[in-house]
Amino acid sequence: MDWDNLRYFLELARSGTLMSAARRLEVDHTTVARRIQALEKEIGTPLFSREAGGHRLTEAGRRLQPQVESMESAFQAVASTAPAAQQGLSGVVRIGATEGFGTVILAPQLSLFARQHPGLTIDLLAMPRLVHLSRREADIVISLERPARGAVVVTKLTDYTLRLYAAKSYLSKHPPIQAREDLRGHSFISYVDDLLFSKELQYLDDLHKPDAFALRSTSIMAQHRATAAGAGIAVLPAFIADEDKSLRRVLPALAQANLTRTFWMSMPVENKQVARMQAVWGFLRDTVEAQRGVLMG
Numbered sequence: 001m002d003w004d005n006l007r008y009f010l011e012l013a014r015s016g017t018l019m020s021a022a023r024r025l026e027v028d029h030t031t032v033a034r035r036i037q038a039l040e041k042e043i044g045t046p047l048f049s050r051e052a053g054g055h056r057l058t059e060a061g062r063r064l065q066p067q068v069e070s071m072e073s074a075f076q077a078v079a080s081t082a083p084a085a086q087q088g089l090s091g092v093v094r095i096g097a098t099e100g101f102g103t104v105i106l107a108p109q110l111s112l113f114a115r116q117h118p119g120l121t122i123d124l125l126a127m128p129r130l131v132h133l134s135r136r137e138a139d140i141v142i143s144l145e146r147p148a149r150g151a152v153v154v155t156k157l158t159d160y161t162l163r164l165y166a167a168k169s170y171l172s173k174h175p176p177i178q179a180r181e182d183l184r185g186h187s188f189i190s191y192v193d194d195l196l197f198s199k200e201l202q203y204l205d206d207l208h209k210p211d212a213f214a215l216r217s218t219s220i221m222a223q224h225r226a227t228a229a230g231a232g233i234a235v236l237p238a239f240i241a242d243e244d245k246s247l248r249r250v251l252p253a254l255a256q257a258n259l260t261r262t263f264w265m266s267m268p269v270e271n272k273q274v275a276r277m278q279a280v281w282g283f284l285r286d287t288v289e290a291q292r293g294v295l296m297g
Contacts, residue, residue, distance in 0.1 A: 005035050005036075005038055008035035009039055009065075010069065011032070012048065012055055013048075016056070018055065024136060045058075047064060069270060088120075093123070094123040094138045095142070096125040096137060097141075100239075102125070102127075103221060104240050105295070113280070128197065128219050130197050133147070139268075139277060140280060142263050143263070145264065146262075152268055153266060153272055157265040157284070158289075159295070160297075161237070161259060162259040162260075163238055163241070166234070167228055167246050167247055174186065177250055183207075186232065188214065189213065189216070189226050189227050190216055192216045192218055193216075207235070215231055223236065224241065228247060235259065239291070
């Protein structure tokens with residue numbers, strides 16, 4: 001039985017679509033389809049049912065998947081001891097992260113890491129939405145919520161702090177804000193409520209229910225830019241806003257316990273033994289530890 005056909009089977013089982021599997025395997029989607037057809041012909045039964053949204057495993061496919069995953073683990077264990085594996089990291093590692101954290105904290109450091117490993121390609125998905133491990137959108141995901149299920153390795157990466165900020169130009173045009181009650185009548189900048197991708201982003205109402213919004217956006221970077229332009233007051237991550245000298249903290253003495261959030265890092269169990277995944281995982285953990293002071297404001 002051709003191991004490559006089994007490898008294509010495993011990728012399609014995990015991703016659910018020919019296009020996604022092809023991207024992961026760095027081939028054309030027709031190659032994936034051809035490999036699956038060859039495997040089904042060899043086994044003598046359909047392994048996938050073709051549906052409008054993609055490919056779903058049949059009962060035979062579900063029985064086959066754990067057996068192929070065992071073969072994959074054994075292959076990776078052998079490959080990691082081969083001399084070629086000691087010559088340097090190679091391949092692609094795709095990392096999913098929230099937009100602000102990925103852009104401000106991870107991107108500069110990952111670019112340096114990639115420079116140290118020229119055979120390695122880092123794909124950073126810094127997006128204002130969830131990046132799903134279950135859909136094989138990324139190899140490693142940093143999220144605001146701890147994955148509740150699935151065959152994944154999970155670790156708490158770090159806490160981080162958010163605070164109220166406004167531009168100096170905005171504050172100079174309005175009466176001093178010395179207590180929470182003074183927030184009444186001010187314009188705020190925040191998320192679009194019905195498009196929130198995590199319940200962990202529902203923090204503004206705990207501080208103050210705004211009378212008006214100057215801007216709402218799905219992008220934390222857009223919120224930051226609007227705040228810096230003097231449009232209003234916003235809750236922003238300290239690791240973004242404290243670096244902007246045009247901004248000032250509003251009510252800095254306000255208790256911030258309800259404005260601390262957590263980043264969780266996870267990856268599929270089968271990635272645990274892959275050298276490049278281990279290396280990137282460790283690098284992300286070290287990078288965050290080195291910047292804990294910035295993250296906590």
